[in-house]
Amino acid sequence: MQGYYEHFHYLNDFLGGDVPNEEVSVELFRNYIGYMLNDxxxxxxxxxxxIRTNRAFLRHCYQEGRNEIPIHEKFKPIKTPEDEIQSFTSAEIKALLNQIDDSRFVGFRDxxxxxxxxxxxxxxxxxxxxRRSNVDLKYSNV
Known part of the structure; x- marks a missing residue:
């Protein structure tokens, strides 16, 4: 709930205060998106x-009859590139493992x-x- 209040506060700052229900439009939210990205x-x-929290609020308002137009259906989150997860190469893993002294308990554990x-x-x-209690070696398929 705190996130909803916080995000509504950001929108309210953009709007400069309360806005009559009739002025709540898709264009308003598109301008808000541009403001957040560019300004x-x-x-x-x-x-x-x-945007997702505001859309959820608008959906609720529509379902409760407070909005006549389903504004939440008219604007979507913006497309973002998928994060590329960098993984270790085989050589890097071998180099990492070779640094560990496994003749001692802490090294073996690591x-x-x-x-x-x-x-x-x-x-x-x-x-x-x-924990040891989380592992059932008796019925394990190993």
């Missing part, structure tokens, strides 16, 4: 978060953690929260 220099992903991360694609937070 404020916000990243498209930030603009899209704000190497096992790296192998688990690479083999399972589990998130680091999930790996760190894993």
């Amino acid at each position: 404020q220099g916000l990243k498209p992903t930030t603009v899209n978060v704000r 190497k096992v953690m790296i192998y688990v991360l690479l083999d399972t694609m589990v998130r680091i937070s999930e790996l760190l929260n894993m």
Whole structure:
């Protein structure tokens, strides 16, 4: 809910205060998008978060009969390029693993953690929260 209030506040700042219901239009929101991108220099992903919360509010207003026109259907989040995830090369992984002294417990632990991360694609937070009680080796298919 806090995000909705915050994003509505940004819109309200752009509008300079309350606007009569009759003045709420698709053009108003297209201008708001341009303002965020060009005047404020916000990243498209930030603009899209704000647009999505405003569209949800407008959808609610339409469903409750407060708006006669489904404005939320007339403007969409802007297209953004997909983030390219950079991964380690095989050589970089080998170089990383070669730096670990696995003759000591901490080195062996670190190497096992790296192998688990690479083999399972589990998130680091999930790996760190894993406990012995979470693993059932008796009924494992391994």
